[in-house]
Amino acid sequence: MTGRLEEPLAKVLGARTAGSLEKLGLVTVGDLLRHYPRRYGAPGEMTPLAQLREGEHVTVMAQVRTATVRQMRSRGGAMLEAVVTDGRDSLQLTFFAKRAGVLRMHEDKLRPGRRGLFTGTVGEYRGRRQLTHPDYLIVGVDAADEDEAVAEASRPIPLYPAAASVPTWRIGRAVRAVLDPLTEADVPDPLPAELRERRGLPTLLEALRLVHVPETDQDHRRGRERLRFEEALVLQTALARRRADHDALAAVPRPARAGGLVAALDARLPYRLTDGQREVGETIAADLARDTPMLRLLQGDVGAGKTVVALRAMLQVVDAGGQAALLAPTEVLAAQHARSLRALLGPLADGGMLTAADDATRVTLLTGSQGSRERRAALAEAASGAAGIVVGTHALLSETVQFADLGLLVVDEQHRFGVEQRDALRARGERVPHTLVMTATPIPRTVAMTVFGDLETSVLSDRPAGRQETVTHLVPAGNAAWIDRAWARVREEVDRGGRAYVVCPRIDGDTEEEPEELPLDAVEGDAAGAGSDGPARPPLAAVLEVAELLSGHPALAGVGVGVMHGRLAAEDKDAAMARFAAGAAPVLVATTVIEVGVDVPEATAMVVLDAQHFGISQLHQLRGRVGRGDRASICLLVSHAEQGSVAHGRLSALAATTDGFLLAEKDLELRREGDVLGAAQSGGRNSLRLLRVVRDAHVIEDARQEAAALVASDPSLARWPALADAIADSLDRDREEFLSRS
Structure with missing residues (x-):
């Protein structure tokens, strides 16, 4: 049985109103209730009219100064001219009709001294800015009765993200029409009752009423605080479940081997590893030795030496009898990686050749543009295990590519790959390979918690010796x-x-x-x-x-x-x-x-x-x-x-x-909030409506801890079906996969 929140707006509000709301992507009762006000106007707070630009679609709060109906001699019919003001500047409102009587309704409502919200596209006529046939709401007048008018005139006015065909107050009225009849039973709450009570948060229905029909500014702030925490908890619980699912998988341990290829590489490097490279390398080595598949994000600013760290990890797997695959986003980069790895390895990459060093392996390149003979040879080396390291683009994901024993998948610049592509490789063997995700895009901690929330994270912050600014x-x-x-x-x-x-x-x-x-x-x-x-x-x-x-x-x-x-x-x-x-x-x-x-x-x-x-x-x-x-x-x-x-x-x-992490923080200060999660917010409904990953770092951290406890207590969330439903609803599989970036 469909719940009240899933009911189509056409059924509740009628086809005409629902049709206009659908232009804003609002189809169900739940969609409309989650269409939160973008800000709140105070009844006495005027919009600075001097800032209006011609061609701009606006909603302004202003006071009526004059309103006059007159006959038009030149073209026939009647015109109402009203002037509204912010106390300093003015704006003209113009209405046309065939008969003056049609305009008397507007004249009666637009009485001097009244205040209202006026919406329309700013035009200009004879040097004066004007709105032609604006839609409007007069504070304290457009209400069902006198009591409601008094209340309306004194409380914050919700201003919604709107469109020319759907002004903010029509959205508000539609919200009231669906919200007022609801009971607690109609609105399942994703927040577990114990958690909500412990944190002193309102129920979901209470929070929706606080943001849509606030009596005071404190009301809508309290409601938004609760809804913001809910968004963070839903997101972090989804990521915690993915971490738990991953921890239940089995991998082949690939312990380090004394005197193997890793030691041989270290001996031939023309420079010393930085302290950061050694420390991160030891962490990765310990991960690879476990029977749970590694899932680690390696962050390193440009020039930090990630390639050497990844190569040492790949050689540890080869030392343990397995293979490693390096997935690059472009053929240029794949070829570059293959050349770099061979140059670093020297004779250690000449496996099967007379010039090979003891225990040498082979680095094989596999791309979509290779000729048939070169491609067949590369496929054979991957399938036989002769190639300890296989470097490639999405061509590695083809069903024709087989590995003898894939032990480690290294993904370079993960944001360029779909998760389905990456999983195609990870799902090849009976056991899941270890995975190392590398990025040279510095990620502030708040974003990492949100976007890469189920990966362990390592950071290379020092630059290799000799690198110049x-x-x-x-x-x-x-x-x-x-x-x-x-x-x-x-x-x-x-x-x-x-x-x-x-x-x-x-x-x-x-x-x-x-x-x-x-x-x-x-x-x-x-x-x-x-x-x-x-x-x-x-x-x-x-x-x-x-x-x-x-x-x-x-x-x-x-x-x-x-x-x-x-x-x-x-x-x-x-x-x-x-x-x-x-x-x-x-x-x-x-x-x-x-x-x-x-x-x-x-x-x-x-x-x-x-x-x-x-x-x-x-x-x-x-x-x-x-x-x-x-x-x-x-x-x-x-x-x-x-x-x-x-x-x-x-x-x-x-x-x-040149500090990438400082720049990443500056980046988030300068750009629009909606870009923080990039493609996760393109298309469809955005799962993060109020939460901002930079501003709300403490909320995300709190939700992360609560989510970990919930999933540890009940990984299936059977005790909290509303939370499980919220994850399924707001994080469909594609978006959940994107957010985890695992």
Whole structure:
């Protein structure tokens, strides 16, 4: 039997009202009750009318100054002109009708001195701002009786996320229509009664009434506090259940072996491991020795040395008789990883060859673009166990790829993979392989608790010895002298034996295609170039146009210029990277395809064109492609961003520090709250409506502890069916998988 919260709004409110609410994604009674007010207006608090912009859809609180109906001589019919004010500025309201009598109702309600909410699109007529045929609600008048009018005039006014066809007060009336008849039995509470009472929280029904029909400001704050905790508990309980499910799985222990490949690698490394690398390595080694599958997130800022830590883990598994797979998001990065691992291992990677060292293994690359002969050989090495380490892209997920004994899965840049893809590998064998997830995107602890909540987390915070800092400068795009100096600076680096990346948002300037990658953390308005109130700007820089320009630029005369972008075939990408690394084309004009993992130690300069288009984390990743050797490097951010803009603040923050974790915190301060969880909030209903992972860190921590206790007591949540239902409802499988990122 369907509960009251699952009832369609069409059944409760009628087809017409339900149809308008459906435009806001509200279909059931539960959807409508979870459509919380975005803020609350005080009856006496006026909206500053001077801030209104033409074309903007607004809801304003104002006081009626005048309202007059008159006949129109030129076009016939009647017009009502009213003027409302915030006490300083004014706004005109205009209504038209065929007969004056039709407008008398509005004139009667819009009496001078009354206050109301007025909604519509701001227009302009003869130099005056106006709303034409606005919808409105007069405080203390639009009520069922006098008592309700008095109450309405004195309590906070809920202002809902609305649309032009559904003003905020219509949403409010619809909410009251479905909320008022409900009883406690109609509204199952996800919070266990003991927990709720211990924390002094209202029931779900009480909380909904507090946020939708508050008598005081304290009411809606108390209601939102309870609903915020509920969101955190539902999320953290879902993650705690996944942790419990994972802990029940069995894995083959892969203990460290004295005198094996790990020790041989350490002996041949040209540098000493940092204290952080050793400490994290010991933690991972202990995880691998257990019979429960490891599930660990390895965070390391760009250049922190994650690859060596991952390689030592893979070699420990090989020492124990198993295989390791390294899953990379792009073919460029997969090939880069294979080259890097072979270079680090030297003769230790020559298994089966005359040059092999004792106990040597083999590193095999498997990608979708390989020829049939090369692919067959790679498949055979993986299936026979000859390859101790198999590196690949999503091609590793194909059913045709078999492993002799997969013991460890290393996933690089996990956010680029769907969880279903990753699970396809983990589910191959009878026992689940250990899993190490790596990311070079620094994640503040609050976000890690929320998004990677069921992974153990390790952080590499120190930089390997010899790594040089990268100095970052902002270059105003409109200053021709500065731009010329930027290209001269690139030439200086090339003449000293360096390499230079030039990054563009687009591939081809002749087309209207979207940029190859739009960052989640670029702020709306800034990302597009000109703001809503700024001058028109030239089109975003395109790889092919910029490469042609630089090939003929006097400062770069005689310098080879290559290109790299996502449309190139795999062999062309490899050739471009090889020419760049060798110095045949020491300037590489590229899209963000070079953002992650590309490792050319000779690269000492980077120029990012239209840098205002990118977000902090993406720019930080791009900057991490230089400064990977023992020479000082430079990063030039060429930008149209104006002083004082959000984009300029973002770029200034990047220029001020190379600390990725500081930048990640700054990033969260600057960008919209809705982007914090990225794709988890795209499409469908967003499971986090009130909870904010930065602001509400203490709430998340409390909920995490409560969730762990609940799942430890009853992993199936059979004692708390409403909590289990809430998890199933607000975190469908895809979103739950995304949030866990395991």
